[in-house]
Structure formats: C-alpha cells, structure tokens
Amino acid sequence: MTDRIYPSAKPAGANPPASTNGATNPAFPATKAQLYGASRPQYRPQPKPQRYRRSCCCSCILWTIILVIALVFLAAIAGAIFWVLYRPQRPTFSVTTLRISQFNVTRSKDGSSSRLNSKLDLAVSTRNPNKKIVFGYEPITVSASSNGVGIGSGTVPAFVHERKNTTLMKASVTSAGTELDSSSASSLSADLKKKSGLPLEIEMDTKVQVKIGSLKAKKVGIRVSCNGIQAVVPKGKGKSADYS
Template identity: 45%
Template sequence: MADKVYPSRTAANGARTGGGPPPFPATKSQSYPNNRSAYRPGPRRSRSRGCCRVFCCCLFFTLLVLILAVGVASAVVYFLYHPHRPSFSVTSLKLSTFNISSSASTLTSQFDINITARNPNKKITYYYNPTSISIYTRGGIDVGDGSLPGFVHGTKNTTLLSASIASNGQQLDSQSVSTLKSEAKGGLPLVVRLDTKARVKMGSLKSPKVGIRITCDGITVNVPSGNATATASTAGARCKVHSRVKVWKWTF
C-alpha cells in the first residue's frame, strides 16, 4: 500500500511543522508617504512701493484740494471786484537823433515817448515799481533804453507817463549796421518794451509783486536829417500786457 504525502503546515507562530527550511516571504514594495511639499517662494511685498504709493496718493489729494481752493477764491474775487487788466498805449513818440557811425560801428539815438496807462477797475489799485523801457527795431536790434519812476495807479484813473530814451555810442556789429541802414530808408519799424513789477490792492488785501511786461508794436518813424525831429506814426500801435512769474531759474 502506497504512502500518502501530506503538505507541510506552518504553525501559527511561523514554525514549520514539517522538516526543511522555511520559505522566504514574498518581497513587497514599500512606499513611504511624502508629506513634504516642494518649496515655492511666495510673492514678496515691497515696503518701499507701498510707501511710494501712499505718498503719491497724498500728493494728488493735496494738489486737488489746492486747485479747488484757488478756484473758489478766484470765483469769490471775480464776483466781488470784477477785475480787469490795466491797459497801456503809446500816445506819442519823437525821434530827434539817430546817427550810425560807419567807422566805429556805433549808434547814437534820442527818443521822447509818452505812454498812457489806464486802470478801468473801481475797487483795484496798482502799485508799480520803477519801469525799464527799451526800444527795438522789428529785427530785434536795441536802439535805445530808459526808465520810468514807480507810481500808484488809482481806481478809474488815467496816468500819462513820459520818458527820454537814448543810446549813447552803443556798439554794433556789421550785420546790425547794415540792417539799420536798410530799414531806415523806408521808415524804421519799432517795438517798445516795458518791464516792471506791480502789486495789486483789493480792499484791505495786497498781493505779492508780480512781474509785468508790456510790448507795444506797430510803430514806424522816419529817420530825421540834420536837427529836425521826426514824429512816429502810432495810429496802428497795439500794446499787450503779460504777467511774468519767476519759478527758480525760469520766467513764465
């Protein structure tokens, strides 16, 4: 009778009941949890950018408030005083001497000018500093300089200003000599320019001094011969008044 072969059984504690070495357990792949996330740098907030943004906002708000305040103040002044610019006109201009020395390239001239200043305002007074006067040809050549004393321009007032303007041996270049001789043949076109500073008084308020330039164009005079005096044509003369505000090195 043949013997029966029974498979070996392993006890609960892992000991083999039968003979022979115990088998190796099957290799299992082991996985370890990876809880560490990759490093990703977050966005950095620049403190300087935040400060700059706050500064710009404050500056914009301040400028806006100033603009609104100036606008309101201007509207109040306009409705209370109805301000108008003063006007100027060249009443007369006479030329008694105009001599160009070809040998020394010098100019000798003598002008007498009358200027009428009008203040149309009922509640505004102007206080003018001493005024410098220059006469130029239309080509920009200076042919005479003078000055006017300071004066007070009262309300609804018309003031006549008189001055003598001269050039005593002013040096000229060859181009200026040629231009003056050419222009003098058919009547010398002139431009009168006045530069001064003025303060405005409205009631009990006084403004700071502001630069003013008055430019009068459209004047023509014939060069006199001998001891004669030539009277300029001022019928077409027009004067423009411009305020000149100086900011640091620039004048506007």
C-alpha cells in the same frame, strides 16, 4: 547493472517548516523610517497672513486723491467768488506820442566799426480799469529797438496806479556812441532813407504788486511790448555819416 544510491535532498538535521495553521508570525524590530515617522510632529497647514501693509498703502493713496480733489474744488469756488466780487482786469498800455530828436549812424573810414547816437522822447498811457484793485509799479526800464537792433534805453520812476485811473508816463530813450556791427549799421542806414519811417518796437520791463484793500500780493515781473510803430526822423535830425 548496479544500483545507484542518491543522497537525500534534505540535509540532515533540518527543521521542518512551521505550520501556518494557528501559528503566529515572528516579531521583527521596527525600521528607522517607522521610528522617524512616530517621532515627527503632525503637519498642520498655517493660515496665510493678511496683507495689512498693502491695504494701508491703498487707503493712503485713496485719501490723498480725495484730498487733492477737495482742494481743487475749494480753489475753484474761491476763484469764482473772487471773480464775482472784484472782476479783475489787467491794465492796458499804449504809446501815445513818440518823437525822434536825434538819430545818427556813423562809420569809421575803413568800415570796421559803426556807432549810434540817438534820442527818442515818448509818452506811454496806461489805464487801470478795475474798481477795487490797485497796481504798484517799481521803476520801469524802457528799451527801443528797430528790426531787432537796440537803439536806446531809459527809465520811468516807480508809481502807484490807482483804481479807475489813467496815467501818462514819459521817458527819454537814448543811446550814446553805442557800437554796432556792420549788418546792424547797414539796416539802420537803409531804414533812415525810407519814406515810411523807422520801424520801432518798445519794451517795458518792471515788477508789479497787486493790492486789494489791505491785502498785498507778491511782486511779479512783467514785460509790456508795443509793436508796429513807424517813426519818421525829422530832416536834419537823422543821418548816416563817416568819422575818422
């Protein structure tokens, strides 16, 4: 058998490994991450900003509520003082007399149209029960109706209603040739035949001004309604007829 010669595993000229006993590690250059970390400033947490705007808004709302409550309280005190000093009461109205001097419903022969001619004379009593309050009335519009059907209107002149005074107002409510629809004409004609009389409603519209000493309030509109009135049409004064 022939002997085989194997080459050495160590290449020629290879340096032996450095000894770890007492030898220093070689220095390597710094990486990019290390350089960036060295140059970056240190993070310092910032304190949260105080919410001055929200606290200011809450304060405004609180003061507004307090102001409103104070105004309501002062108004209640002023109202109580006014009530104790003046004891205000509203005036009263009542129809004392009402007389129908004319009430005619006429229809065309073909029944296509109807007309109303009427005249009512009435007196209304109004009383001012207040000791220190005066009422000033503008001209009053008086209107009369029966079951919702208008039968005339009139006016009462303006007047001043003095303290603790009762005033009698007189007015003539008229209608001259007012056209009526068929249902309204039939309703009025039927009511004329009733023994209980013609049901009437009286309404008065005006503006009134309240005066307390030298103080004058703003004028306000009012409406006075008087219901449940039954008026009997005298014989010969009321009729339902036809016209050509």
